[in-house]
Amino acid sequence: MTNLPDDPRLALMLLSSMIEPGDAELDDLLGEIGPIEVVKRLWEGEVPERLQRITSAIVSCTHDPAARAADIAAATEECGARVLIPGDPDWPDQLRDLLLVCDADEPHVRPPRCLWVRGEQDLDRLCRRSVAIVGARAATEYGQHLADDLAAELTEAGWTIVSGGAFGIDRAAHLGALARGGSTVSVLACGVELPYPKGNHSMFNLIAERGLIVSEWPPGTTVMKHRFLTRNRVIAALTAGTVVIEAAHRSGARNTARYAAELGRVLMFTPGPVTSSMSAGAHQLAREPWEARLVTRAEEVIEDLTGIGGPLATPPPPQRRPFDRLTEIEARLVESLPRGYVVETTRLAAAAGVPADIAAETLDRLLQTGWVDRIDNRWRLSRGSHS
């Protein structure tokens, strides 16, 4: 008799090593009979034919599935990770929203079955006030500067930054947040023990120390193009909103953006030069029917994330000049005073297009504030006036 895993967590870990995330048929079956029973039926050849075909290679050469599951658990422990499954106290329930958007065209957009997490933090708590910052690997200096800045300021405002682990925008966002003492979440498309790309090695170590490295795939899984796309749905679903900073027209960040929009999360983008191909994909978001919001500062991101009732971004302080403090009518009168001449009230009023009585009142006020001088009931621009 086959030795089967007797723990749902172990069974889910085993299944995740055999079948890619977002398999609608498997997920439906898991919902019906639970992971232990699914594993049992797989090895007994009693699952729908399609699932049998997908798993046949592994089933046929694995005579002790419980031992295989234990191996995965050991590899998980060895790299200091653990596995979260739905129902765990630190499982982020917002991932369920993915059920709302998966459909026949995209059956793989399902909630994850389980998550490997590396780090001490509580994933649910970290993501409760979180925002994704995503963008191009081949980002410009400008884009990286923006990502770093935005991540730093959002961190200071108490928001957790969630991103992938790529060079460019992902890296800049993590480092910006980490530099302010933040805990970030890096969601990977490979095993958590060897985050890709290796060049971000020390960044990943810092994230594991302070935040969390997260993946749907067991240790030993390597990156593949389709896994990045699958991973993106998790970044979008974990967070309250996604900010796209620099994305070429074809870009994974735009894929994350679409998931965010479909999930009803707040989709934002930062603008850049029209002449920069790296900004083209971000600008394109503004012209798609997703209502992507243009953001230029952390305050605006927070305003958009918190919506009605939340803090409003203070408009940047206008560069006020003395002239600008004048009312419309005051300004008209000051401007209508020819430099170096003295003018009667009625004539000045006519030039400024202001009724004479209002002009007289207003000129008295301008006299008090030092804008004009009065000479024999006529008016002159005061020498101290700047206009």
Added chain:
Amino acid sequence: MTNLPDDPRLALMLLSSMIEPGDAELDDLLGEIGPIEVVKRLWEGEVPERLQRITSAIVSCTHDPAARAADIAAATEECGARVLIPGDPDWPDQLRDLLLVCDADEPHVRPPRCLWVRGEQDLDRLCRRSVAIVGARAATEYGQHLADDLAAELTEAGWTIVSGGAFGIDRAAHLGALARGGSTVSVLACGVELPYPKGNHSMFNLIAERGLIVSEWPPGTTVMKHRFLTRNRVIAALTAGTVVIEAAHRSGARNTARYAAELGRVLMFTPGPVTSSMSAGAHQLAREPWEARLVTRAEEVIEDLTGIGGPLATPPPPQRRPFDRLTEIEARLVESLPRGYVVETTRLAAAAGVPADIAAETLDRLLQTGWVDRIDNRWRLSRGSHS
């Protein structure tokens, strides 16, 4: 007896030299009794007290109003200009839309009473397919490059560019259009005989030759701050839409933008670096309740101007790579093939998360297109494949 102008056009010219545009009381009176009668009553002291006060300085020192009107007509003719009044065949009727937006807060947002135009062209015809390009005087090289480019391409697509006459964006837009042989319209806040600023002298000459210089004020009128704001409503009302290219937070371009939005014209802006103060005002438009559209190319401007049924901007051609032509399932299979190994169909199908029968079909197709080689019913990545 006072010598009064006997022609409505002359009467309007005279009135325009006495009372600033957008005087609700005068305009209402003009609607009731017509310009000749208004002039008569002004000189007889039979108009409402406020109008009397505004005009008293001129009325009291002008004993021959008909001669004064004739002087204005002579100055108009001398600079090669003419005066258009509502009802003229080349009067642009869309200016009437301003009646929809003037209210107690902004009584001056009224249609112009008359327009001085310098140039041969028909103003109505020129503006029938027109778009305003406005922005900062202190524009960056980037902004000027954009304005020039956009104006050139819109001109080639048969659109007339309308703008002010300032340095920076206005100038770049005019020159971009003129360089492609376009006729542009420059709407001024001073007399058409001496367009401000003088530094754009040769540009204005070119515009007068090929397009039109337009103003609500008679020859001899100098610019004033409030006249620029009054002028902006005409730029917004003449055109089907306004594109704001670079505007600081406090900027006349944003004033034009607001009029365009209120008039139901299409309001557009071009993005720029978040770090550029010159783009801040343009970006701010996207966050105001005006539904300003982000545009990066002339095609997008035209798409927005023509709306439903108009030409759609073709999305920029994606930079296709051979791998990208593969379907999702083909791509998964190609990526799951380890380099340098041969793999069985079922094992490869499992690794790619694809049902074995679909994998088999798909691999046959990939064999034909040269992506994979078959060796004894097992599969290998073809040497020629790029992935």
